[in-house]
Amino acid sequence: MSAVRCIDLCKTYRQGDQDIKALDHVSLEIAAKGFVCLSAPSGGGKTTLLNAIGGLDIPDSGEVWVAGQRIDQLSKGALASLRLQQIGFVFQAYNLIPVLSARENVEFVMQVQGVSKDGRREKSTAILKEVGLAGLEDRRPAEMSGGQQQRVAVARAIVSKPALVLADEPTANLDSKTSDELMELFVELNEHHGTTFVIATHDRRVMGYAKRLIKMLDGRIVDDINQRAA
Amino acid sequence: MNITLRLAWRNLWRQPRRTWLTIGAMVFSNALLVFMISLQFGMYDLMIDNTLQAFTGHIQVQAPGYKDDLKMRQVVPAVNALASDIRRETGLDRVAVRSAAFALVSSEDRSYGVQVFGADPQHEAQVSSLPGLVRDGRFPTDANAQEIVIGAVLARNLRVSVGDELTLLGSGRDGSFAAAVATISGIFDSGIADLDRNIAEVPLGFFNDVFYMEDAGHAIVVVTPNLDDVEAYRSRIESLLPVGSNLVVHDWNALQPGLKQAIQADLSSAFFMYGVLVVLVAFSVMNTQLMSVLERTHEFGIVMSLGLTPGRLGRLVLLETVLMGLAGMLLGALVGGAITLWFSYNGFSYPGMDQLAANFNLPSRFYPQATLLTLFAGPAVVFIGSICSATYPALRLHWLHPVEAMRAV
Incomplete structure (x- = not known):
């Protein structure tokens, strides 16, 4: 079964007097356990596509299927539930809750999911150790480096073992060493946990980690490369 | 947390x-x-x-209709016996009999229409603060004394002082002509202009003689230990009323709706x-x-x-x-x-x-x-x-x- 299937997606934004086609008849299918990079210059449509796949944005036309479920017609509540249970998000700007510690940021999503207190504690300890943040559990975001914050964001995204992780420019604010560490973590999670990754990036180093590279330009897919085969 | x-x-x-x-x-x-x-x-x-506590009390036992129409003949019969019953059965000390009539009060120079109350000297001070507000002279102590206490404004209007005599003219309970002369024993100053201008008090025995009340009275005034107890005492007093008497028990809210x-x-x-x-x-x-x-x-x-x-x-x-x-x-x-x-x-x-x-x-x-x-x-x-x-x-x-x-x- 496909992890993600998009059929003929269109999305137009109005900017001033101009209509901008962010997605222009985009169709693609991503297999489960895939590791895909969406590459495009700024304004190429990769974030819009990522948002459509994550149910954060509704396309003007076309269909979006995630884990066999059509999501473009779901209600707000159902979309929220889908994101909570099946999708993990990693953002460029980390986007942690500033008043919560690393552990609390990770546990917050689990609490919403209804995980018990003991379960939350056990999982958050394990995942923070896995992303290399053992001993930093009680630090707040402001007390951590960019790389550490992004690791917390990754821990938060994957702690509930979502089938799909969507990452939007996850390394944009990181140095090359930290970027490599993060991508190696993604690869490990992909290979050991079978998590599907869709990463929007224009960082060539990140693209190098992907099994499949989809290039976009002006809202259209212009190239789809299977890098393993290559 | x-x-x-x-x-x-x-x-x-x-x-x-x-x-x-x-x-x-x-x-x-x-x-x-x-x-x-x-x-x-x-x-x-x-x-x-x-x-x-100036005058009304928390509860009053009256004849039906008396509250709204102060007619002399609307009386509580055997009023002293009923007041004693109430004291004994409720354990309340602050129970007093009172009667009232409208009369023309005249000094040597002037006359005014006032409401004259017959008050029991022994118990009145327990249900009313007026006896304690007597500024000049004293409140009567003898139930049959031919004495009268008036308000400061009325005294000023009548141009009288303690020791002067006043003539009372009114109608008795039986419709007869009621007249008496009483000596001013005291002048009270309540600070409430209406009271000080329009009210006079005489001993209950003297009032009963002048207005032909016999053993009847117009109200039994009761003061309860505190406001929250009023309803309980009202019900208790109601149960003590003679069967078939038609008497009514009013609480302060009915007596002083204002x-x-x-x-x-x-x-x-x-x-x-x-x-x-x-x-x-x-x-x-x-x-x-x-x-x-x-x-x-x-x-x-x-x-x-x-x-x-x-x-x-x-x-x-x-x-x-x-x-x-x-x-x-x-x-x-x-x-x-x-x-x-x-x-x-x-x-x-x-x-x-x-x-x-x-x-x-x-x-x-x-x-x-x-x-x-x-x-x-x-x-x-x-x-x-x-x-x-x-x-x-x-x-x-x-x-x-x-x-x-x-x-x-």
């Missing part, structure tokens, strides 16, 4: 100055409400007690003012929470993208308001309670208050009464008002789109 609760609490202290200002507004208004309501209720109790109306009118205007205060605080809370929601729009977009529903975010905003409201309520009740406690021992007064209070037969210092109701009623309304005012910022989250929210700076 639950993470949502922790998050709500910490969110409040992201902008400590703003939070303290909002809590400060709540504390100020709550403390003010506690003190004002305590003062008001203390004043009402004092007002009721002073007014009722008093309750005055209190209700005062309460209405006060509650209007309190309402304005609560609305102002509610707007302050709404402003704080609206600002707080607006500046966290980006963050809300993030948590929505993680799977939080707008409803859950709305509940978070409400929880923040609940925490702020609880802090304001408890601190406000504490500060207001402390101020009230201090004034309840030392009394509260302001320049010119003694003159104003005298008009209502009140002392020149008021003593607020702190009860659980006065401590928490006002703050609870502010608390509820604050929660209601936070529903708008919380509801705004329902229209938030994650992508647009995340674009917010």
Whole structure:
């Protein structure tokens, strides 16, 4: 079964007097356990596509299927539930809750999911150790480096073992060493946990980690490369 | 502690100055409400007690219809026996028989129409403060003495003083001509102009002789230990009335409807003012929470993208308001309670208050009464008002789109 299937997606934004086609008849299918990079210059449509796949944005036309479920017609509540249970998000700007510690940021999503207190504690300890943040559990975001914050964001995204992780420019604010560490973590999670990754990036180093590279330009897919085969 | 609760609490202290200002507004208004309501209720109790103890008492037994139409022949038969029964069966000491008639009172120079009361010298002082308000002379001590006590205004109008004689002319209970001469034994000054101008009291025995009352009277006046007991004693007294007598037992509310109306009118205007205060605080809370929601729009977009529903975010905003409201309520009740406690021992007064209070037969210092109701009623309304005012910022989250929210700076 496909992890993600998009059929003929269109999305137009109005900017001033101009209509901008962010997605222009985009169709693609991503297999489960895939590791895909969406590459495009700024304004190429990769974030819009990522948002459509994550149910954060509704396309003007076309269909979006995630884990066999059509999501473009779901209600707000159902979309929220889908994101909570099946999708993990990693953002460029980390986007942690500033008043919560690393552990609390990770546990917050689990609490919403209804995980018990003991379960939350056990999982958050394990995942923070896995992303290399053992001993930093009680630090707040402001007390951590960019790389550490992004690791917390990754821990938060994957702690509930979502089938799909969507990452939007996850390394944009990181140095090359930290970027490599993060991508190696993604690869490990992909290979050991079978998590599907869709990463929007224009960082060539990140693209190098992907099994499949989809290039976009002006809202259209212009190239789809299977890098393993290559 | 639950993470949502922790998050709500910490969110409040992201902008400590703003939070303290909002809590400060709540504390100020709550403390003010506690003190004002305590003062008001203390004043009402004092007002009721002073007014009722001046003359009316808490309860009266009368003939049916007498309250609204003071006819001489509408009497309580065997009134002294019934009063004794009431004293014995209820255990109340403050029970007195009283009769009344309208008469023309004449001095050498002038005549005025007044209401003359026959009062039992032995018991009257226990149900009425008038005997204690005699400024010149004394209240009669002999039930049959041909003496009269009049108000200071009436004495001035009649141009008489203690020791002078007054002639009384009126109608007896049987319709006969009633006339007597009485010596002024005392002049009272209640501070209530109506009483001081229109009332005279004579010993009950003397009254009964002049107005041909025999063993009847117009009212048995009862004062209960406190206002809360009135209804219980009223029912008890009702059960003591002779079968088939048709007598009625009125409580103070029926006897002095104007008093309750005055209190209700005062309460209405006060509650209007309190309402304005609560609305102002509610707007302050709404402003704080609206600002707080607006500046966290980006963050809300993030948590929505993680799977939080707008409803859950709305509940978070409400929880923040609940925490702020609880802090304001408890601190406000504490500060207001402390101020009230201090004034309840030392009394509260302001320049010119003694003159104003005298008009209502009140002392020149008021003593607020702190009860659980006065401590928490006002703050609870502010608390509820604050929660209601936070529903708008919380509801705004329902229209938030994650992508647009995340674009917010």
